[in-house]
Amino acid sequence: MTQNIYDDETFFAGYSALPRSIHGLDAAPEFPSLRALLPALKGLRVVDLGCGFGWFCRWARGEGAGSVLGIDVSERMLARAKAETTDGAITYARADLETPELPLGAFDLAYSSLALHYVENLERLLKAVHAALAPGGRFVFSVEHPIFTAPSEPGWREIGGRKMWPVDGYLDEGARTTDWLAKGVVKQHRTIGTYVNTLLHAGFTLSHLEEWAPTAAQMAAHPEWEGERERPSFLLVACGR
Amino acid sequence: MTQNIYDDETFFAGYSALPRSIHGLDAAPEFPSLRALLPALKGLRVVDLGCGFGWFCRWARGEGAGSVLGIDVSERMLARAKAETTDGAITYARADLETPELPLGAFDLAYSSLALHYVENLERLLKAVHAALAPGGRFVFSVEHPIFTAPSEPGWREIGGRKMWPVDGYLDEGARTTDWLAKGVVKQHRTIGTYVNTLLHAGFTLSHLEEWAPTAAQMAAHPEWEGERERPSFLLVACGR
Numbered sequence: 001m002t003q004n005i006y007d008d009e010t011f012f013a014g015y016s017a018l019p020r021s022i023h024g025l026d027a028a029p030e031f032p033s034l035r036a037l038l039p040a041l042k043g044l045r046v047v048d049l050g051c052g053f054g055w056f057c058r059w060a061r062g063e064g065a066g067s068v069l070g071i072d073v074s075e076r077m078l079a080r081a082k083a084e085t086t087d088g089a090i091t092y093a094r095a096d097l098e099t100p101e102l103p104l105g106a107f108d109l110a111y112s113s114l115a116l117h118y119v120e121n122l123e124r125l126l127k128a129v130h131a132a133l134a135p136g137g138r139f140v141f142s143v144e145h146p147i148f149t150a151p152s153e154p155g156w157r158e159i160g161g162r163k164m165w166p167v168d169g170y171l172d173e174g175a176r177t178t179d180w181l182a183k184g185v186v187k188q189h190r191t192i193g194t195y196v197n198t199l200l201h202a203g204f205t206l207s208h209l210e211e212w213a214p215t216a217a218q219m220a221a222h223p224e225w226e227g228e229r230e231r232p233s234f235l236l237v238a239c240g241r
Numbered sequence: 242m243t244q245n246i247y248d249d250e251t252f253f254a255g256y257s258a259l260p261r262s263i264h265g266l267d268a269a270p271e272f273p274s275l276r277a278l279l280p281a282l283k284g285l286r287v288v289d290l291g292c293g294f295g296w297f298c299r300w301a302r303g304e305g306a307g308s309v310l311g312i313d314v315s316e317r318m319l320a321r322a323k324a325e326t327t328d329g330a331i332t333y334a335r336a337d338l339e340t341p342e343l344p345l346g347a348f349d350l351a352y353s354s355l356a357l358h359y360v361e362n363l364e365r366l367l368k369a370v371h372a373a374l375a376p377g378g379r380f381v382f383s384v385e386h387p388i389f390t391a392p393s394e395p396g397w398r399e400i401g402g403r404k405m406w407p408v409d410g411y412l413d414e415g416a417r418t419t420d421w422l423a424k425g426v427v428k429q430h431r432t433i434g435t436y437v438n439t440l441l442h443a444g445f446t447l448s449h450l451e452e453w454a455p456t457a458a459q460m461a462a463h464p465e466w467e468g469e470r471e472r473p474s475f476l477l478v479a480c481g482r
Contacts, residue, residue: 147388147411152403159407160394166405167388168471171454191473192433196450206447209437213412230409232432 002098002118003186006052006074014181024055029225030142030212030234034113037140037208037238041065044108047132049097049125049141050115054081057090060111069107071095100125102132112141114234117149117187120175122194126202133241139204140239145211145232149176149189156227165231192235199239208238243339243359244427247293247315255422265296270466271383271453271475275354278381278449278479282306285349288373290338290366290382291356295322298331301352310348312336338366343373350374353382355475358390358428361416363435367443374482380445381480386452386473390417390430397468406472433476440480449479 005011019027042064048056051070060068070092072078078092085092095101097119110129119125129139148154150170156163173190196206211232214225246252260268283305289297292311301309309331313319319333326333336342338360351370360366370380389395391411397404414431437447452473455466 147408151405153401157400157407159398162393162409164392164407164409166398166400166407168403168405170388170472171452171470191452193450193452196437196447200448206437207441209434211412211432211434229412231411 002073002096002120004073005182005185006072007076008182011182011185012074012076020055021053024053025059028113029214029218029222029228030236031113033210033212034140034142034236037210037236038111039109039138041109045106045134046109046111047071047102047107049110049112049129050118051081051092052077052113054085054090054092056111056113057081057092058085058087061087061090065089065109067091069093071097073097097125100128100132102128104131105134107132108134108137110137110139110141112139114142114144116141116195117143117189120188122188122190122198123202126198126204130202130204130241135241137241138238139199139241140237142212142234142236143195144187145235146170146189146191147231148233149187154178163227163230165227195235195237199237204239204241206237206239208236210236212236243314243337243361245314246423246426247313248317249423252423252426253315253317261296262294265294266300269354270455270459270463270469271477272354274451274453275381275383275477278451278477279352280350280379282350286347286375287350287352288312288343288348290351290353290370291359292322292333293318293354295326295331295333297352297354298322298333299326299328302328302331306330306350308332310334312338314338341366341369341373343369345372346375348373348375349378351378351380351382353380355383355385357382357436358384358430361429363429363431363439364443367439367445371443371445371482376482378482379479380440380482381478383453383475383477384436385428386476387411387430387432388472389474390428395419404468404471406468436476436478440478445480445482447478447480449477451477453477 025031043066046060046065046068048070051072054070057068057070068090073096175186176189177186212234214228266272284307287301287306287309289311292313295311298309298311311333314337416427417430418427453475455469
């Protein structure tokens, strides 16, 4: 089973205090780019893999989605998601993305934000997502970029008067343990090639791959994001069944 | 026009002394991986974009390709390619990949090794390659990996006792000038996302994306390649029309 760090008390408290946990999608700088990859949602049956507090589920319904299923492994996150949702067309279910049990051909859109880099068995999950989509269905997701997850000691360094992001271990895939909000958070590093080839082997057709960077307008509003143009932190992918 | 550094006397002398210039494909550590992406060549009409000394053209004929056209911008390289080729089914032509003029639907396989990162107008070239392929045709190529081309000062650094490759400027695409074999070699840095999306927009279907790393056997034979598992230097792509 994937490490369920989100139910760790310290981690949950820290995560709950992040801007994106308080303000939702508006505080997720990459969301406009991810949103641009989505189909028109009107009437669609949507599943959100790693739904967290349910921000996307509620937003998708606001955009006209017919129904939304949010799944997550964290009881704490699902409890808050349920408490903040009154819409009967949104349902939440506790499930581990390592052992997905999704109904066959039941969704038109699968969505996942920053969850797949916790999953050890990506191949099993992607095959399940493919089977859970109806023909013509779409899968749109974000993960932490491999340049971000690779290093043995991730962080900025001042080198020759420039802000740089030293990379090592890029080709050695597997678990990376970092201290982020709590000690010992385990994420799975894998290359872009592995993400793409695992999707293709699962039967998906790739339609877009994006190494996210803030726009000029976002940079002007958030000078503290400066480093985000030096190395990508998010990888955004859109594909179809 | 793309900088034609290969006709620079100093560069050409240095390039001609590289193992892969002396020993051909056997000295290109990534070639086995690239070769694994090729279709069976028997009877195929092949075009090699940036054919250099013609090593691949001659190899492809040896594998049974029906005809091979090698194109390159470098007169020096083409002169040696022609001098080393006696096979009438191989032809060489001088052409700039910035202004491709390829016959329509004339090839079953387009191949390119480490040439596309010199090309400024990638979109125009990929559209021309797509149009030059017959239905069902394949395009297999390698380029320098964006992690390799991005940095303002590419190179290894010893950081915290580890060999690391500092990255900056990854999201800022465009020309990078480095001193490699000669001063002022200009290469075009672009993200993996841009390579992939430009292919998709040109009409290709992606079938494989690989961030090349040496195998355990290659590492054992070449301990000096150690860094090649820390960060990728080559990106290999296979796609279909």
